[in-house]
Amino acid sequence: MRLQDLKWPEVDGLSRDLPIVAPIAAVEQHGHHLPVFTDSMLLGEVVRRASEALGDRVVWAPLLWLGNSHHHMDFPGTLSAEPRTYLDLLGGLIENFLAHGFRRIVFLNGHGGNMVPSSQAIFEARQRHRERKDLLLLSATYWASGPQPPDLGPGFVQDHMEHACEWETSMILRLAPHLVGPTKDLPHVSGADGFAPAAHGWTTKDRSESGHIGDPRHASAEKGETLFRRFSTDVVAFLDKVIAWDGRSWSGNEGSA
Known part of the structure; x- marks a missing residue:
């Protein structure tokens, strides 16, 4: 069910054991061929399909389109919250949900730049409420929620998500082909980093013109x-x-180590 469709007494009547899922995405450049709303569009479709399967067993908050996209700010059309502002925003959302009594809170992410702040927001919230044993606070990214690399069958060149890549372009072609520009003459831009697995500070212009x-x-x-x-x-x-x-338990299985 969608939170935005409910009246407040209906929200008040919900079981607080229902997970509340907040989809978080972005508005940012996606190369010469994809729209700036790509991440939000793709996450929105994943949420639509998942919500049909899950029915009333999950409460979906409205999709948050503003993300942490400062690494794309050299490209016009990108909209980004300051990284620390974004972290505070996510922390505030968690506190809102807790104030209304929800105990299972999930950020479902659709943008690579949100991975670190959403994980940090979850971690900090758990420290603020460390005396509670009834909370499940999680951050997950939709393309990394299952086995990695995913079993996609034959024909795919990539085995992981990159940016405005084979995967994202394919999904926008499925969802809104009229928004996809020409790709035939675009170069392959490698995502490899010679300093991996070290964390490497970067902007998109460092890696791709x-x-x-x-x-x-x-x-x-x-x-x-x-x-x-x-x-x-x-x-x-x-x-x-x-x-x-x-x-109550760490893994969800009674008696687990």
């Missing part, structure tokens, strides 16, 4: 449907675990 990373030339709408099915299935399986949590 065009703004994309990966190889969008191999995208297709058929691949996009495969990706949407895989990712929405993974999200449903993940949220099933949240629903089944026993309300």
Whole structure:
């Protein structure tokens, strides 16, 4: 169910054991060929499909389109919260949900730049409420919610998400093909980092003049449907675990180590 569709007495009547899921995305450049709303569009479709499967077993908050996208600010059209402002925003959302009595709170992320702040917000909130044993605070990214690399079948060039790449371009071709510009002459831009696995401070312009990373030339709408099915299935399986949590243990399984 969608939080935005409910009246406050209906929210008040909900079981506080229902997970509340806040989708978080971005508005940012996606190269020469994809719209700036790409991350929000893709996450919105994953949420739509997952919500159909889960029905009233999950409460979905409205999608938050403003993300941590400062690494893309060299490209016009990018909108970004200051990193520390974004961290405070996510922390405040957690406190809102807790104030209304919810105990299972999940950020479902659709943008790479949100991974660190959403994880940090969850970690800090747990420290603020360390005396409570009834809280489940989680941050997950939709394309990394299942086994990695995902089993996508033959035909895919990439085995992981990059930026305005084969995967994202395929999904937008499936969702809104009229918004996709030409890809035939776009170069492959490697996402490899010679300093990995060290954390490497970067801006997108350090890595790509065009703004994309990966190889969008191999995208297709058929691949996009495969990706949407895989990712929405993974999200449903993940949220099933949240629903089944026993309300107290670390792993959700009574008697686990």
